[in-house]
Amino acid sequence: MEETARLGWVVPVSVAVVAGTSLMLGQWAILAINRVGRWRTLLTLAISGLGMLLTGVIEALLVALCGWMLLGRSLRVAVLLPSVLIAFAPYWLGFLVLLPYSGPGIARALKVWHLLILWALLRPVLDASATGALAVAATAWLATQVLGLLADRPPIRLRERVFRLVSDSAGWTGRDLMESAAMGQTR
Template identity: 65%
Template sequence: MSWLGAFLDALLGAVGCSLSFGTGCALRPTASFGWAVPIGVAIIAGISLMLGQWALLAINRVGRWRTLLTLATSGLGTLCTGVVEAGLVALLSWALLQDRVRLWVVLPAVLVAYAPYWLGFLVVLPYTGPGVARVLKVWHLLAMWLGLRPVLDMGGGYSLLIAAVAWLAQQGIDALIERAPMHLRERVFKLVSGSAGLTGRDLMSSARLGDHR
């Protein structure tokens, strides 16, 4: 239990550091607990984001165990997104500055920068939800920039450039996945939740069809 308490302290300390725009937030926890802290930050961020889509689970009548599986899958999905974003950071540091940075060196800082998404459950709020989502995205960018500064060790301006380009590239990848004909996210949601995969767009379309009758 003492190890668990120390781990929770390190986890919450890293999150608090990132939320308050601290620098080097991933360095000390990673030294104490290896990859457990940054991975934990990213997974909980993904779970919180799915909780922000609680209406999606409700309209699909997802059962208790399927809900837990869907939340876990969302956490792992956010972890994978963080790995891709860290890969973009490493690639950009080489492409822009000819400075080779290993993926596993920048990955902890990128994962801890997902701490703002711990507030992802607030996306469920009516009217303000979309605005909250935008704020969290920008907050993540700023947290990533400050987290990467001591890791990249190349000045605040270059670190901001690399973080911003990687962040924009990740937003582009998300948009492509969202609009791809394969509907990958909807397919994964259907598989994991065991539901018909109804979305808010489906309900709005049904409502418009009903109005025209």
């Protein structure tokens, strides 16, 4: 019984870890711009996988909170977490974000796809109507996005700090490259 329960976590956790790694692979440009070495690249990819797990835990917490607030249901995070983690499956295609020009659009589409799967998976878990499950899923998803945005803004800059630490790089982006080319320099 315990073995079955343990194995039950393998699939959702693997889905989330692979999703995080694939999404980071899609953002390979940032690794290349910072000239991150091979081992640091592998480490960054692995940490991104774990980062997705953490995001899943936060989203599950928010789903529990929204479920309680909107539907009056009180569910344990451990019950919700497998569904939330499996809903990260679309991010397996995160490597497609690498595609030039269309990549950022694909990233947005994957986010919406994740929301749709979350909605579908939460319905039986919450034992709610389609509308109720959608309200919970969408609110939790939106709250996760907002939290992510806030964490990326100064002074927190969480993702940037973690990236710098793990990749041992300056965390430069294309924008930094352009800004460093000041006007009118000559030699």
